Amino acid sequence: MKRASLETSFPRSLAKSATSSPLDWSSYRPDDTAVLCFLRKPGWLLLIRKKRGLGAGKINGPGGKTEPGETPRDTAIRETREEVGLIPSEPRHQGALRFAFADGYRLEVHIFTATSWEGSLCETDEALPFWCPQEEIPYTEMWEDDILWLPAVLEGKSVEGEMFLRGDSLEFWDLRCSDDHQVG
Numbered sequence: 001m002k003r004a005s006l007e008t009s010f011p012r013s014l015a016k017s018a019t020s021s022p023l024d025w026s027s028y029r030p031d032d033t034a035v036l037c038f039l040r041k042p043g044w045l046l047l048i049r050k051k052r053g054l055g056a057g058k059i060n061g062p063g064g065k066t067e068p069g070e071t072p073r074d075t076a077i078r079e080t081r082e083e084v085g086l087i088p089s090e091p092r093h094q095g096a097l098r099f100a101f102a103d104g105y106r107l108e109v110h111i112f113t114a115t116s117w118e119g120s121l122c123e124t125d126e127a128l129p130f131w132c133p134q135e136e137i138p139y140t141e142m143w144e145d146d147i148l149w150l151p152a153v154l155e156g157k158s159v160e161g162e163m164f165l166r167g168d169s170l171e172f173w174d175l176r177c178s179d180d181h182q183v184g
C-alpha cells in the first residue's frame, strides 16, 4: 500500500498528540462498529444536528452503529436513509478511526463519502440535516477530533487512527492518512 508520509499528510501538530497513549492499541477490540457518511456536492457538505444517541446535540455526518450481518457500507446507506431520507449511491470508504472512551467503551468508526444519492432530504426523529458550505464547517459544535481528520477526508484522502476521549475531551490521538483510498 502506498502511504504518504505523516509530514506531507498531516501537519505534524495534528498527526499525533504530545501526550502518550493511555492504552495499548495492539489489544484494541471495539465494542461496536459504526459509520459516518458525508454527502458532498461541489463546495458543500451535508451535516446533521444529531438529536439522540452518542453525541446528541453535536453536529456530525449522518451515521450510526452497524447491525448484525451488515457491512459498514450497508450501514452507511441504511443510516443515511434513516436519518436524512437520502440513499447514497456507491459510498466511498475513506478509512476507519478507533475510538476509546475513558469509561471503557470502544467504538470503531468507518468513514464514507458519497457524491450521488436518491431520495428527498428530510428532518427525522434522529437528525436535523443541513447543507453546509465546505469553508464554514462548524468544528466548534462537532466532536473535538473532527477538525483533525475531516479536512483530510474532504481532500480525498483516507484516514486511520486511534483516539482516546474523556467525556467530550480528546486526550490522545495518532492519525495517519494516505492518498490512495486503501487505508482501513
Ligand SMILES: Nc1[nH]c(=O)nc2c1ncn2[C@H]1C[C@H](O)[C@@H](COP(=O)(O)OP(=O)(O)OP(=O)(O)O)O1
Pocket: 034, 035, 036, 052, 053, 054, 055, 060, 062, 063, 064, 065, 066, 099, 107, 109, 143, 145, 146, 165
Ligand atoms: N469521537 C467521535 N467523533 C466523530 O466524529 N463521531 C463520533 C465520535 N464518537 C462517536 N461518533 C459517532 C459515529 C457514529 O455515527 C455515532 C454512533 O452513534 P449512535 O450511538 O447514535 O449510533 P446509532 O445511530 O446506531 O444509535 P442507537 O440506535 O441509539 O444505538 O457516533
